[in-house]
Every structure is written in structure tokens, then in C-alpha cells.
Amino acid sequence: MPLPLSNAEIDEKIAQHPCYSAQAHQYARIHLPVAPACNIQCHYCNRKFDCSNESRPGVVSKLLSPAQAINRFTSVMKRMPNLKVVGIAGPGDALANPAQTFSTLNAIKDIAPEMQLCISTNGLELNEHIDALLAANVHHLTITMNTLKPEIGQLLYAWVYHKGVRYKGTEGAELLIEQQLEGLRRATEAGLLVKVNTVLVPGITVDGLPELSKEIKQRGAFLHNLMPLISEPEHGTYFGLNGVRGPVESEVRQAQILSGNTMKQMTHCQQCRADAVGTLDTPSPCSTNNSNRLRIAVASKTGTVIDTHFGHATFFWIFDITSEAIRFIEKREVSVYCQGASECNEDADNLDQIVTTVSDCQQVHCARIGMGPWKTLERQNVQPLTDHAYAEVETALKTLQQVWLEDQQRLKEVS
């Protein structure tokens, strides 16, 4: 569909993109990791891992050539009928690798014109590539913009490369900010649907949020995604190694309210990998997991199919996945959390005992799960997943073992 889009077309595009609409969680997206190079260095990024203004830190995606990416797309498309969005988010910056990015996007446009195409960028080279984005039928664009002020930018960016020269300090930050603001305005004028990501760093990016929100609103961005800085020494980033802290939950909520006065907020960002596949429930294994096994809990009536809503489970089946084997550990009984068919009374004590029951697991698999229990589990470092809803337990376990083995291998390669 050529731009500019009609209001009805815009609504449809927003409604079916799982990152743009919280109601679109049943739709799936795929990220194709074809873009390794980057043209800036953020203080919260370690180049051995994916771009961490897109993914959570410590995540490695195996680079694909455009040809390999097309192959991956076609095979995923066959098995995932709810696939709606194809995005290029890394591992570096999509627009720092224009040949790889655009050959991939143009190929997908030709073989699957119904797919919504999406890219993420720091915006430094956005102005150069707006026409190419339009020609490739890209409709969704995410720009990571953290500040309007060069004196804050110098605290976030070590350097910025533009047209052959490396710029540092406030000079580099000012150049980046100028390019982002101009690129944002020209992109929205051309009809692109632009989401702005901002990394929340207490004391650094939080205070400037009201001003930033007004500016991006004025330039046509329609969604703001505030991403909490995740910063641990083992990530090896400048911030992580120097004890620069991310926000606590109340600071995140506060920031969302601050920005929410002006800009519509995205609140369900999973900070996923540059090679993520599936609905936003798909797991992003965390590199701080040092265990040599993956323990999972499955909500299932008989243990053969993942058929149970988290709130209706009376049993959880516990399995251990290692590189050698998949072992059934035990069946654990719980008091049912959810009494009614649809509404849950969100009884905190009742939820606590269930969360405690599965707290030694890294993942909980079920057919469905409500937002409240989902968040509570995540806070306990247990990842809830509905990616294998209604799958046979045995099949799901084998897939999980395969994915887990691949991730372990990649982590070894970068450490």
C-alpha cells in the first residue's frame, strides 16, 4: 500500500502490530538479524551482544545474510499463520547497514506483500533513507530518542560516526539529536507510523521526558515506549561496569505518567532480541542465567497437552531440560487461582502460593495467562509463556530443548 495511508488503513496497521497495540498480542512478528554494523556507541551497549536500545542486554542473535533471512521468513510464515510483522531491529542499527536491510525488506515486500514491514534505528542516518523506506513499503518505524539536550547526550553516547568522521562529547550528541529530530519530522510527514523508544536512566533521561514528549508529539510521533535501563556489570557496558543504575518500578510508572500527559504510551514492550520470533510472549533467555539446566512448569490437565489457563490450573508438571535429556521431575498441586470462568478476583495470597510453587522454574507454560499473574511471575524471574498453547507437551519440550541448546552455544561464543 503506498503512502500516505488513510485513517482506516492507519487504524488497521496499528491494530495488527503487536508492538503498536496492546490488543494485538495474538499477532506474531519476526525480527530478522541482518544488520550487524552500528554508527554510534551508546553507554548502555556492549557490542558483543545485540543493540541494547532494542533488546535486553546480554542477548546474542546469530547474524543472517539477507538470503538466509528470507529463507527463515518463508519457513516461519508457513508454520505461523498469525505472523503479521517483519522487522529489522539489529543486531546493530538497521540504517547503518542499508544494503542488507533494504535487500531483505524489498524481497519480503515482493514475496509477501501483506506483511507489515518495520525497522528500528537510532535515527542518525534516517534522513538519507526515507525514500528507500517508502519504496520498500515500510510503514512502521521506531526511533530511539533519549534526550533533546547535547549536554545530556554526552552522558549517553561515547561517539557518533557521520560521513566519515567520528564525533565525541556534546558535538556528537548534538549532531545525533539534530538528525533524529529532522528525520522524525520528515518520516511522519511522509506517512510513516513512528514509535519513539526512550531508555529510562534515572537522573539522566527521566527529567527531560516532558519536554521530549512534547517535541516528538509535535513532530508527529504517535507512540512513546519508555524502556527501563537494564544495567549489570556482567553485561560489560560502560554503564554496567560503572554502577550506573536503572529505574525501580515506581520510577518507571512515574515516568510513564509524566510522558503520558502528552504521548500515548506503549507499556508492554518485551525488549526482545534482534532475532525474536512469535508473539510478544516468546522468551528472551537472559545471559545472567548460569544454570546448566532449564526447569519449566507446565499447566496441563493430564500432562500431555498444554491446555490449561494459568488461573485454572490445579497441577503444574515440572520438567528439567538439559543438553543430555528431558526429565519429568514431579507433579505439583496448587489451589486454583481463578474461581470464575472469565473474571479473576486477583486474590494476592492465592497467587503467591502458586508463584512460590513454580518459583524454582525459569519458565511457566500455559494456554493463557492474565496480565496480573504474568507480571508477578516475571518479577520473580519466572518467564510465563503461551507460545506453545495447546501443543503436545512432548513436542513443546523438544522444541524448548533445541532453542535452549542453541542459546547456550551462542553464549559460549561470546564469553
Place this chain on the structure above:
Amino acid sequence: MAFEITHHCIQCDACKIVCPKRAIQRHSEGLVMTHRCNECQDQTSIHCASICPVENAIVDAQGHSLNPTDSLQPDECILTLIRQRQGLTL
């Protein structure tokens, strides 16, 4: 004369993309500088060295690093400013 890519290279392709002479190629063992490199003598800056994110990944014919150790690290005052703003004590 030509520059050389060392084992510190993280294979991000950034240099290959920006080289004005297309002098950098991907071989099975990694990124390699070819004879097409003229050390950017006709340019106002050295493009590969300007975008390379890691120190000591590119050296000249005498073995001198174009981005020596510490040259890509932020100034010390940056950390001081950040810590002040976050209310952290040194």
C-alpha cells in the same frame, strides 16, 4: 601501503560498509583489508578507523593502532557528571 585488521575485530561489518575504496572483504577467517586500501590518502579522514567500535582492531603498516587503548573511552568527567546526577558517591 595498506592498513591491516587485527584479531580484536568483532566482525561487525561497519568498516566494510563505509570504506570508500571497498577495500575490506569478508573471508572465512573474518574481515580482511585488501590491496585496494590506500589509507584514505585522498579522504579528509580515515573512514574505517572512524567507525570501528573496538580499540586496536586496525593498525597501520608500522603496526601502530589507529584507535589505541583508551582512545574510545569516554572522558573521566563524564562519569563524574553521571554519578552526581544519580546521587551516587564515589
